[in-house]
Amino acid sequence: MRSTRRSSASKSSLSAPIVLSALALAFGLGLGSASVAKAQAWPRDQGHGYLQLSLTHLAGDRLYGSDFAVLPIASTYAQTLLSFYGEIGLIDRWLTAVVDAELFRRNVLEGQGSTQGLGDLKVGLFSGIVQEGAFRLSVGAVLGVPTGDDAPTPGESSSTGTNGNGNGNGNGDIEGPSVDADARLIARSLPTGDGEFDLRFVVATGYALAPREGWPVHHYVSGSVGYWTRTRGFSDAMTYDLEIGSRIDTTFLERVWWVARLQGVESFASAADAQAGFAGLGDGVTYTSLGFKASLRVVDGVAASVGVDTAIRARSIIAAVPIRAGIAYDW
Numbered sequence: 001m002r003s004t005r006r007s008s009a010s011k012s013s014l015s016a017p018i019v020l021s022a023l024a025l026a027f028g029l030g031l032g033s034a035s036v037a038k039a040q041a042w043p044r045d046q047g048h049g050y051l052q053l054s055l056t057h058l059a060g061d062r063l064y065g066s067d068f069a070v071l072p073i074a075s076t077y078a079q080t081l082l083s084f085y086g087e088i089g090l091i092d093r094w095l096t097a098v099v100d101a102e103l104f105r106r107n108v109l110e111g112q113g114s115t116q117g118l119g120d121l122k123v124g125l126f127s128g129i130v131q132e133g134a135f136r137l138s139v140g141a142v143l144g145v146p147t148g149d150d151a152p153t154p155g156e157s158s159s160t161g162t163n164g165n166g167n168g169n170g171n172g173d174i175e176g177p178s179v180d181a182d183a184r185l186i187a188r189s190l191p192t193g194d195g196e197f198d199l200r201f202v203v204a205t206g207y208a209l210a211p212r213e214g215w216p217v218h219h220y221v222s223g224s225v226g227y228w229t230r231t232r233g234f235s236d237a238m239t240y241d242l243e244i245g246s247r248i249d250t251t252f253l254e255r256v257w258w259v260a261r262l263q264g265v266e267s268f269a270s271a272a273d274a275q276a277g278f279a280g281l282g283d284g285v286t287y288t289s290l291g292f293k294a295s296l297r298v299v300d301g302v303a304a305s306v307g308v309d310t311a312i313r314a315r316s317i318i319a320a321v322p323i324r325a326g327i328a329y330d331w
Helices: 016-023 181-188
Strands: 049-064 070-091 095-109 113-117 121-132 135-145 198-209 217-229 237-248 256-267 286-299 302-315 323-330
Touching (some): 095 135, 256 302
Antiparallel strands (some): 070 095, 095 121, 121 135, 135 198, 198 217, 217 237, 237 256
16 A cells, blocks of 8 residues: 555455446546636735635446446445635735645445545635726636545455455555455546646636615626646646625525536547546546535634535546535634
8 A cells, every 4th residue: 555544445246347347437547626726816815814624425326438428337436525725815915825635535436445545735826916896807826736646556355355454565565465456446446636746827807796776685706717737648628617606685694695606627638538437537537517505604704505516518527416515714
């Protein structure tokens, strides 16, 4: 193993042909981490910030293939992701730092095996270029750091039908002769990271509308476009994001923001180069998703949220509906 308990995988009692039919399109791949970097249309003032802890879960037994067609898989894939997002103002208007970290990622292929461990990390800087009335325009750069495991290995008991115990020799090799090729294939199909440094350049814009007479509703619209430069043979991609939020200025409802969001990634990989996989960490990942979220202000500065997304076009990811819940602090 690469590190003790970093990831483990098991082979079930199902036959090798069934195992391989679920994995033939998913070798070495892994969803979640292909998410678009959050738009930063409104930079933070110095010393002000935002923190969010969120939990995401999805499960599905179908896969978007490299040709955008939906394909059945032999076992249900499930993913649970605990993530942290934060931003802090360093210089009024001109500099805001952001961090987006996958603190824990667990991948499960039902009846086959599982991996778990630290996911990838993103850090970035944004600067407010235009601030005119309610209009904002910002630019930024986000660096992806491969803190996850792009090539997990099975535990030494993998061929016995039980989970590996995660005890390796620390240099990526397997201890003991009991690990077979099927178990290795299952483990490598369930990575917790993409294994590459990458850089996204982002332009973000936003506009806020205050309530007016006869219309007691706050609105905001924000959007971003980005160019995602990748390494280690991954194809570059474009990212995009459009978000609309509303809050009704009446008793209780003034505590709730209702948000609709369209976001996506458009990889430049050809259909031949795109790799089909479960977790959205491979080359060629492309999707357009529509999401909805409600965020409730519990007390001043603290909010709880719940949201759901669904892909309306995708390739190289699991066909599933992520459900997210989070808590945030804003100061």
